[in-house]
Amino acid sequence: MKKRRAIVRLLPALLLVVGVGGFAAPSSAQNRPAAAVLPVVTTAVGPQYDTTHVYVTPGAMDAFVTCWEATFGGTNTAKVVTDVTPTPSTTVSELVLSPVGTLSVFDFQTPVPYPFGAERTGWLMSDFDKGLRLARASGADVVVAPFDDPIGKDAVVQFPGGVNAQLYWHTKAPSYAPLETVPDNRRYLTRDSARAFLVSYLRFTGGRIVSDDRAADGGRIGMPDETYRRIAIGSPLGNTVVSVTDGHLPYPFGRETAGYAVKDLTSTLHKAEAAGAKVLWGPYTSPARTNVMVQLPGGYVAELHQGDDR
Template sequence: MQRESLVHRCTVALLIVSASICSAQSAPTIAVAPQYDTTHVYVAPENVDAFVKAFLGTFGGTSTKQVVATVTPTPSSTTSQLLQTPVGTVSLFAFKTPVPYPFGAERTGYLVSDFDAAIAAAKSTGADVLVDSFPDPIGRDAVIQWPGGVNTQLYWHFKTPSYQPFQMVPENRVYLSSVRVAEFLQSFLAFSHGKVVSDDPHAAGVEIGRAGETFRRIRVESLFGKLTVLMTDGHLPYPYGRELTGYEVVSLTDTLAKAKSLGVGIIVQPYTSDGRRAAMVEFPGGYIAEVHEIIR
């Protein structure tokens, strides 16, 4: 797959090391904890009940009461609810009106402890602000974009929430090109005060649907949770690149059996790589996720 020159590889490595070392100086710590960070899922109104039943039935957990609200700075209407499971949280939206741009393209929502400081930090570390600060019924929001085109919603609540820690922390899965990966990492590490926990330039291609080949996989951890960067040339078979989150479970076999009984499609059959047994699933409404167990 990608064959970077030695000079380019060294430059990328130096940028990552520099970002890791300098993150404490480049931005304040504004993350709270992984259990306050959610995957944003948009489904059609008619798919809400089936999605909630399948998602909670597969992973366990509960849902907050469904409300109808305006969660964008321009007029709109959506049902909204929070699905909280031991392995990850979903902010579920079912818009009754057309979805205003650029909402629907953000992958995750990150709770921050100081909203204004978070926006300033995002700008200072190289992120763009696609949607500037706006109020919602319970706090403030903005949408930022990291280098490489990865959209994230930042939010802050008037009343600080209190959620139980995850049993297993999910991973945000980000696909990037070799052109932007260094810039993304430099920005995200500085913003999140995160660290690179592994960087494999020859990860097994079966993880992106290209068995027999290799690609570069970088795993990052921070107070915002886990993030996996998959650097590819974009030649991805379906559904790779469509999934937003990877969920760790105790038993992949048991989880897939529950999921299948609830109408969830198994769209990539289980495979083993990098100490994991993993599969891809599609929930009612079209939400695609990676699910994996750690081989211990």
């Protein structure tokens, strides 16, 4: 009898692990949000401080920034020439602040030192050392040890599945206006890596799974008549959309860093194309959302969408 009671007490914890781990759910629960790992204390500051890292082709920074601001609005800082890596390198760097997201734009004048360029996101930490400890405790690897930059500190961490993110801290705390819409950090994972990624990522970000659709419309990622697993995550570090696929992705899917919500997709596309962007795929309409893939000058690929069914 005691053994039976002990098993009953363990069932909620076991169900929690199964919900996050990616095991097959009954068909009646395919579109229900999966259980999320209980969040730890995060050192997140806010989504407007979480920058998308954009590495443009040499010489294309001005064209990229002009196109971005003509499409979405916003402002930019003055360009600076600096070294943002722990080894000798030179880049032109610029910060873009817009209603749909914050961008750190880099135009490297020297070859980009490894593993920089693979990180897609920079997250501001209120406490840098604590953020690094939390990353390690969550199961992330520190792939670039902490180093000083001209205005603070940085490190690069890697979550299971090979997902890199840069943690940063400024000597003088920045102050940015809140975003009108929070972009989706878009990640593509294999079925083999999804479970470990979710456990680690949710713990570090303090996030929760908003929806977990195990039979999402494959047309959204260029695979009509197929399905895939689409997981939407919300956290103090912003939104994340994880696509779990077999890796048979048509171009340009997997090349985009982020997805941006707009009120009028047709109008936004007109502005983007007039400013030098080109449509790579779409628009594609599915229930509650129309999305399109565009490429801005400098090679940056982005997903744009109207409507949201997170």
